[in-house]
Amino acid sequence: PHVHWSDQQPLAIEGTFPEKLNAWLTLVQRGEVINAYRVFLGLWHEVVGDEARRTKLLAHLVFAGLIDVQDRVLHNRSYTTGHKSYRARATVQLARMVGWEHAGSVLYAGVPDMAVGPRWHSTYEMACLVVQNILGGKDQDFLGNDGALTPVESLALLEALLSGEEPGYIDLIVALLRSGKGLRQIIDTIQLGSAQLILETGDPNSYSMPQHSYEYCNNVRWFFDSFEHPHRLKLLFVAAAFVNRSAHHQMHTPDNGPIKIESPRGAETMSSHELLQRLDDALMGLRAFEAVNWTAAYLQAGHDRAALVETLATGAAKTGNDPHNQELGICLLEDYAHSTARDRDRLLLACAKHTAGHRKYGDHLEAYRRFSEAFAVRA
Structure with missing residues (x-):
């Protein structure tokens, strides 16, 4: 085995804690693997004994993984199809299990990967612009929503995800948020769409996009339940885009399609x-x-x-x-x-x-x- 990225020493930087978090994420987005890792280690040493700030740092780690999703899947290799968010979640859960004070090796295994290329942030940029231009930049106003989707609303969103094109599902999610529907309730419905793609997959080699989009949605739901990140609402649009692209991929891949489910005789x-x-x-x-x-x-x-x-x-x-x-x-x-x-x-x-x-x-x-x-x- 070859070591591509050696372990590093922490690097302390100036600024308020939110400014430091933003500086770290900027390094990640630029692909500065070593500098990003060193800054994260510096932040970790600063907050490891402070539960409130440690939680914010870990939330930002997972968030960095969740916003990196490639912008096409048909006729494209599977690079950042949610993998970084899975690794970030694993980093958090394993670090918690071994104990925060003993998590150095776990951080080394997971944190540098956030900045490794290739990186795709264009889908998250779409989500940011939807919130800015259509919701007036007021995603904070909708974070407390807790309304359930009606059967008609759920069916409409599923149809838009599985057989529609942009901006159909975007407009529906915006309308759901404006009508008080909850973030968890919306992601739960998006999950159903991805599960349906799994059900409609034929060939064993064709499960890749449905399963990756599902695990991404699973991670978004876990993120909603685990952290109160200020930009978490935007992930609804990223998740929906991923499922919609997966549906498009399956539609144009042989041997996939609707199935008949029936109880076996007897x-x-x-x-x-x-x-x-x-x-x-x-x-x-x-x-x-x-x-x-x-x-x-x-x-x-x-x-x-x-x-x-x-x-x-x-x-x-x-x-x-x-x-x-x-x-x-x-x-x-x-x-x-x-x-x-x-x-x-x-x-x-x-x-x-x-x-x-x-x-x-x-x-x-x-x-x-x-x-x-x-x-x-x-x-």
Whole structure:
């Protein structure tokens, strides 16, 4: 392995704390990897024992990842398709787990990446201009919104995301905000759109954009729940743009499209345990559409949701050997637990579809078998 960026010493800079945060983000946007990392370390040493300022610094770290999303996906490689925000979140959560005073190695693993190229901030610029020109620069006025979307509003936004073009979804989100709809309620609906793309994916190699857009939306929801960043509203427009581009990508990629979901024959006579066994068998057998149908049958029967969630979570953990893919099933379940969307069951269906359907490498159960042998778990 080759070390591209060596660890650094902290660099203290002048200014108020908000000015220092802005200076760090400017270095990130300019791609000054070493200087940005040194300034962050200087800020970290300044605030590590101050919970309020430490939280603001960590929020800005994740925010830097969330605003870096490439502006096209069709006929383009997957560079900044949300990866930086995933790493920033992991940096925060791992640092918290090991203890703030012992997080130096965790910061080294995650912070420099925020400034590494390529960098795309054009989608976030769009969000800034929408807020400035259409909402009068008053995004602070809408941060306290908590209204739920009506079924009609939810359907309209989903249609705009999945089959429309700009500025359709932009105008709808602006209208929702002006009518008092909450940021969490809006992102929960955007998540449904991304989950629908997962459901409509055909070929195992075609899951990339739906799964990346979903994990991005998952991170935005986590960000809303974890921090009170002053510019968090703008991320709604970035998330919507990402899902809309993913829909455009899938529309112009072969073997994707609407699917028919129906309970397998005889499912109505089965017990909850039997249904979950059939689901697990479909997940392990990589029969994606069948897994969706068994999930639908279980939901239609009205059985205990907790047992279904446990089966899906275990399946996601067992199936595959690329954690960046396997974690998608867990992201969908995490959001299902707190989603405000009326049709949140779609997240469970998408979880089953993705776990069984996404691209695997080699023996998809090898990692689980190794784990089972090491910890004496019955496979």
